[in-house]
Amino acid sequence: MRPNQLLHTYGAGAMADLPNLSVVMLGLDFWNLERSRPVQEERLLTAVRAKLGRQVTALRLPPYLPETSDPFGQWTKVGVPVGLFPGWLRCSRCNRLAEATSGLFDLEPDPVRPDHVRYAHKCWGSGKKRPAALPARFVLACENGHLDDFPWHFYSHRGVQPDSGHSLRMTESGSTGEAANVFVTCECNARRSMSEAFGEAAEFSLPGCRGRHPHLPGKFDECGQPVRALVLGATNSWFPTQLRAFTVPRDRDPLMHVVAEFWKELEILAKLPEEVAKQIIPNQNCWPDLERYGIDKVWRAVVERARHRPRNERRGDNVDLYQPEWDAFTSDRSANQPDFTTVREPVPENTGSWLNRLVLVPRLREVAALYGFTRIDAPEWEVQDTPDQRRAPLSLSEPTWVPCAETRGEGFFLRFDEERVARWEARPEVRQREGNVLLPAHRLWCRQRDVDAAGWPGMRYVLLHTFAHTLIRELALDSGYSAAGIGERIYARSAAENGQTPMAGILLYTAAPDSEGTLGGLVSLGKTERLGQLVDQALEAAELCSSDPLCSEHDPRVHGRLYGAACHACLFAAETSCERGNQYLDRALLVDTLGTAGCGFFTD
Secondary structure, three states, X not given: OXXXXXXXXXOOOOEEEOOOOEEEEOOHHHOOHHHOOEEOOHHHHHHHHHHHOOOOOEEEOOOOOXXXXXXXXXXXXXXXXXXXXXXXXXXXXXXXXXXXXXXXXXXXXXXXXXXXXXEEEOOOOOHHHOOEEEEOOEEEEOOOOOEEEOOHHHHHOOOOOOOOOOXXXXXXXXXXXXXXXXXXXXXXXXXXXXXXXXXXXHHHOOOOOOOEOOOOOOOEOOOOOOOEEEEOOOHHHOEEEEEEEEOOOOOOOHHHHHHHHOHHHHHHHHHOOHHHHHHHHHHOOOHHHHHHHOHHHHHHHHHHHHHOOOHHHHHOOOOOOHHHHHHHHHOOOOOEEOOEEEEEEOOOHHHOOOEEEEEEEEEEEEEEEEEEEEOOOOOOOOOOOOOOOOOEOOOOOOOOEEEEEEEEEEEEEEEEOHHHHHHHHOOHHHHHHHHHHHHHHHHHHHHHOOOXXXXXXXXXXXXXXXXXXXXXXXXXXXXXXXXXXXXXXXXEEOOOOOOOOOXXXXXXXXXXXXXXXXXXXXXXHOOHHHHHHHHHXXXXXXXXXXXXXXXXXXXXXXXXXXOOOOOOOOOOOOOOOOOOOOOOOOHHHOOOOOOOOOOOOOOO
């Protein structure tokens, strides 16, 4: 697996399907950190500490060692540890259903072909001819992040726990594979359909939650909440909670920037005598990034930073991830750092009335950190902080580090004209749509989830977010990039918010660990001669959706939605692209639609 998959899909606590097994990724306590490289990103580390506590000291990449041709080499023992889950298996020949530890199944290892490792049942044949034992298809989960094996004996005997010695079988009738055609039977003639484990009948068929965390063996919480049956591999069994940050220049001088990035390692050396420090610096983990500058220049840079270190860094209380990035993108000076390069570009003629600045970003580095996960329901997408009882832990005790993934890509940044955006926000039609439609729907959404409704991001954010989605779709059509490979970062803040600097801009970028994110294609589309045409095409496409008039007339107040005129046919993007889970979108804020007129930012 790629490192970013361990944050998006297969992080600690998530289930993964192997060729013959189903496993759960174990917690951070069981990871071997010898091959896990720490990542320097102080702003992101500070933000993670605000979530988990100051005991978090590092961001680390997953353990990795390059592969060799030796199938018994050290690289085969390096990776993320997993545990068998679910613990119940079913024979593919006789349909016998039992626990893996019952003695009915044998684990057949294969040191040369790990993908051939399997459990086999003793019911027929010998050696490799024995039938494979497959994972049971159903598990239990609750909204507090717990996961457990399905209670097969309890369920098949309708709430009565039988004595030992009862053998179960799972059989299917028909060819659809739906729950109504799956039956659990016991040798005592007890029989029950799996359809009763879903829907309203589940309330009377399933026990309360035991508070189990299979990724943390032996850990049980006091819970008792209603559980929900899930099909193995269901997408709602694991939702990551992440924080992201871009590496921005810490100093105009490239050497001083690197010293600032690794200052945690170098700070103590500044207090040593020069001769001693020069002998120690080449032994530090950061030396490969500093070696090209020479030991003398590196030492002078360390001493200089020790004398003039910024006060806000000394306090270590800067958790604003957006302001430093906004300052870097809107700076009048171009940056030319190994992980951050910007080039100022003239704005297209057809965008001059609303676009203030266009910045190309040929090199960009993004670091994402995983600090927890939820089950059943996704996190609140920054509408509100996800309640602590819903966010499952990554380790048995308070974590001292969290896993992260770094990706490098490229993109372009658009800064909207602040006066034009402020005038649009003050228009009566815009205020009316906010006060009568979108804001009431937001409040209803919050009431349904019993959270505070103070997290409304404002119409400015909805406008910028919707424009980013329309442009992502157009870029994917015109360039050949997959839409899932283009990400967004929205910078939206009104001038009235705590007297801070107003923001109105978007960054569209490719951040992928493969070659797609480094070919320069997105930068070429962001140039003056290409961007203007793409914007016109995107706005024209936003005027009409293939699901109209249903899409344009969608009323978010009916069911408490966080989006207005938006759907899968026009605006929704992949989970890897959207920072808000396809929430806070409304085509009516861009252009006139079949259902709403007068609110569009680009209407005039």
